[in-house]
Amino acid sequence: MKGTGYNIAVVGATGAVGTQMLAMLEQRDFPVGKIKLLSSARSAGQTIQFNGAPVTVEEATPESFEGIDIALFSAGGGISKQLAPEAAKRGAIVIDNTSAFRMDPDVPLVVPEVNELDLQHHKGIIANPNCSTIQMVAALEPIRKELGLSKVIVSTYQAVSGAGVQAIDEMKAQSQAILNGEEPEANVLPVKGDKKHYQIAFNAVPQIDVFDTNGYTFEEMKMINETKKIMHMPELKVSATCVRLPVETGHAESVYIEVDAKGKDTADIHRILSGAPGVTLQDNPGEQEYPMPSTAAGKTDVFVGRVRKDPDEDHGFHMWIVSDNLLKGAAWNSVQIAESLIKLKLV
Amino acid sequence: MKGTGYNIAVVGATGAVGTQMLAMLEQRDFPVGKIKLLSSARSAGQTIQFNGAPVTVEEATPESFEGIDIALFSAGGGISKQLAPEAAKRGAIVIDNTSAFRMDPDVPLVVPEVNELDLQHHKGIIANPNCSTIQMVAALEPIRKELGLSKVIVSTYQAVSGAGVQAIDEMKAQSQAILNGEEPEANVLPVKGDKKHYQIAFNAVPQIDVFDTNGYTFEEMKMINETKKIMHMPELKVSATCVRLPVETGHAESVYIEVDAKGKDTADIHRILSGAPGVTLQDNPGEQEYPMPSTAAGKTDVFVGRVRKDPDEDHGFHMWIVSDNLLKGAAWNSVQIAESLIKLKLV
Numbered sequence: 001m002k003g004t005g006y007n008i009a010v011v012g013a014t015g016a017v018g019t020q021m022l023a024m025l026e027q028r029d030f031p032v033g034k035i036k037l038l039s040s041a042r043s044a045g046q047t048i049q050f051n052g053a054p055v056t057v058e059e060a061t062p063e064s065f066e067g068i069d070i071a072l073f074s075a076g077g078g079i080s081k082q083l084a085p086e087a088a089k090r091g092a093i094v095i096d097n098t099s100a101f102r103m104d105p106d107v108p109l110v111v112p113e114v115n116e117l118d119l120q121h122h123k124g125i126i127a128n129p130n131c132s133t134i135q136m137v138a139a140l141e142p143i144r145k146e147l148g149l150s151k152v153i154v155s156t157y158q159a160v161s162g163a164g165v166q167a168i169d170e171m172k173a174q175s176q177a178i179l180n181g182e183e184p185e186a187n188v189l190p191v192k193g194d195k196k197h198y199q200i201a202f203n204a205v206p207q208i209d210v211f212d213t214n215g216y217t218f219e220e221m222k223m224i225n226e227t228k229k230i231m232h233m234p235e236l237k238v239s240a241t242c243v244r245l246p247v248e249t250g251h252a253e254s255v256y257i258e259v260d261a262k263g264k265d266t267a268d269i270h271r272i273l274s275g276a277p278g279v280t281l282q283d284n285p286g287e288q289e290y291p292m293p294s295t296a297a298g299k300t301d302v303f304v305g306r307v308r309k310d311p312d313e314d315h316g317f318h319m320w321i322v323s324d325n326l327l328k329g330a331a332w333n334s335v336q337i338a339e340s341l342i343k344l345k346l347v
Numbered sequence: 348m349k350g351t352g353y354n355i356a357v358v359g360a361t362g363a364v365g366t367q368m369l370a371m372l373e374q375r376d377f378p379v380g381k382i383k384l385l386s387s388a389r390s391a392g393q394t395i396q397f398n399g400a401p402v403t404v405e406e407a408t409p410e411s412f413e414g415i416d417i418a419l420f421s422a423g424g425g426i427s428k429q430l431a432p433e434a435a436k437r438g439a440i441v442i443d444n445t446s447a448f449r450m451d452p453d454v455p456l457v458v459p460e461v462n463e464l465d466l467q468h469h470k471g472i473i474a475n476p477n478c479s480t481i482q483m484v485a486a487l488e489p490i491r492k493e494l495g496l497s498k499v500i501v502s503t504y505q506a507v508s509g510a511g512v513q514a515i516d517e518m519k520a521q522s523q524a525i526l527n528g529e530e531p532e533a534n535v536l537p538v539k540g541d542k543k544h545y546q547i548a549f550n551a552v553p554q555i556d557v558f559d560t561n562g563y564t565f566e567e568m569k570m571i572n573e574t575k576k577i578m579h580m581p582e583l584k585v586s587a588t589c590v591r592l593p594v595e596t597g598h599a600e601s602v603y604i605e606v607d608a609k610g611k612d613t614a615d616i617h618r619i620l621s622g623a624p625g626v627t628l629q630d631n632p633g634e635q636e637y638p639m640p641s642t643a644a645g646k647t648d649v650f651v652g653r654v655r656k657d658p659d660e661d662h663g664f665h666m667w668i669v670s671d672n673l674l675k676g677a678a679w680n681s682v683q684i685a686e687s688l689i690k691l692k693l694v
Binding site: 217305 | 526552553558562588634641653660
């Protein structure tokens with residue numbers, strides 16, 4: 001360890017994920033030397049408590065990163081593209097929670113339970129995968145290791161906090177309006193910068209991020225491409241349908257997989273997942289035990305239940321994967337990467 | 348037509364589906380002679396307006412069905428098991444919206460756009476399929492006709508009104524409690540008669556109906572078995588994951604299919620669905636046009652969007668199917684069956 005700890009910068013410290021990053025650093029008793037909280041000019045000047053002491057939020061500039069060991073970025077892709085290279089140039093290791101560098105071949109895309117050793121090849125910037133991808137690969141990797149994996153079809157049930165604090169506020173305001181018998185107003189979801197906005201309260205919206213020209217959304221393409229990169233399986237067949245729900249926190253996923261091994265059954269998947277790192281098996285239909293956003297929120301693990309063999313495919317299994325999208329899906333995975341960097345003596 | 352119209356009984360007239368059955372009969376200007384509104388003893392005595400005149404709800408007994416031509420049942424499986432045979436014995440044709448007789452080989456299970464002619468084999472009782480099954484087969488049948496169909500994997504996003512008026516009230520009360528910062532109370536969902544109850548507001552619950560011993564819920568097994576029966580395809584590979592959402596009305600489904608025909612693309616599916624009966628194609632990603640529960644509620648059609656070819660399977664396609672679960676999923680399909688009976692001169 002360097003001196004009394006590592007100098008950490010959190011970029012986007014006032015956001016939904018940034019707030020959770022600070023909570024994770026505290027909760028893990030992370031060896032923090034100096035902490036620097038950075039944001040846009042708009043949020044600068046606010047005071048945030050960290051480990052019992054007030055810290056003033058500063059505007060993020062290239063110079064902010066002088067003397068920083070690890071910079072956790074979660075302030076949107078534009079800010080990352082602009083400032084992550086500046087931070088890296090000044091010797092900080094960037095752990096970036098946006099999609100800006102994820103598919104860059106020079107940037108490791110890491111879920112520590114899956115591909116921690118990819119960190120060894122970092123060149124100053126490390127990418128934290130998309131929230132919905134992280135929880136899925138954490139559950140699938142132990143299965144792949146033992147049974148092989150050839151195909152993944154996922155349908156997501158995603159929480160609004162993935163779209164930030166404004167989306168949470170909008171969902172609550174719309175819910176209250178509808179309960180009052182009033183017309184809900186929509187200005188944020190599904191995508192703030194897109195042309196049209198739709199009610200999320202008491203609804204299900206099959207659009208997360210904007211549309212690619214192939215009819216898939218960027219969120220769906222992230223799940224497809226990132227899964228292959230993290231698992232080192234360019235040949236893996238993956239498809240995704242991503243849907244936003246009126247849930248504050250906790251993404252759920254209905255996942256169908258085909259494994260390579262023959263003659264396996266639900267008990268094999270149960271055995272594999274009950275010993276898997278970062279995964280909690282929650283699967284007892286007789287007692288109505290299965291994961292839900294309401295019970296996964298606030299926890300760092302990935303919860304898996306509803307494991308069933310496909311009725312027709314010997315290689316096919318279905319499962320229901322739930323995790324806190326702000327924790328394992330973002331803040332916790334980022335802090336976990338920082339812990340791995342220390343463990344692997346890469347910082 | 349018999350005299351001035353057909354004598355119709357609606358069993359469960361005060362429920363979420365019964366109310367919509369009456370609305371559909373009115374809206375379609377159905378040739379009703381006498382209308383009889385039936386319910387449990389508890390709801391008897393209420394007055395309901397039908398075609399501008401007040402009708403008193405009576406307690407349903409075997410004798411209620413004397414002189415009735417068509418009896419629409421939607422008061423739970425127990426009532427149907429007890430009274431549908433009594434109605435049929437008295438010469439009424441029963442259209443039953445519960446699961447009581449659906450898999451009975453002597454009972455046609457009908458979605459008029461798919462298998463209307465199965466009505467010719469009825470023996471007094473006709474079953475209306477499960478809501479989530481109806482909208483899926485209505486969209487898949489035109490594709491099957493032209494391209495063949497070998498496999499279906501569906502993940503559902505189901506509204507609470509499928510569990511009745513009490514479930515709607517519970518969702519609203521829980522939503523208000525949570526918005527007020529209070530603890531929500533759960534007594535109805537996921538299944539009123541099951542051991543445990545969970546919050547549905549701002550949550551996603553992967554249980555609809557009780558669990559079968561194979562780890563699938565009865566709702567999932569209904570989708571699997573009913574799809575094969577309605578489409579006359581015992582060999583079709585079907586699997587389902589059914590999830591309840593905090594949505595009042597409108598079921599959505601993320602559906603993956605494999606067709607038999609080679610080399611087809613999204614444009615072929617678009618062409619097929621744009622001419623399909625009872626189906627509205629709503630698929631223009633560039634304009635953010637796709638179906639949602641909020642826009643499908645109150646309409647009788649099945650809406651399909653997000654059609655995409657699978658990135659890896661030449662035979663594979665994904666789509667998003669939404670419909671009003673109380674209308675096409677229940678009341679409208681039942682009234683449509685009644686219209687088909689008249690058209691086919693079976694009543």
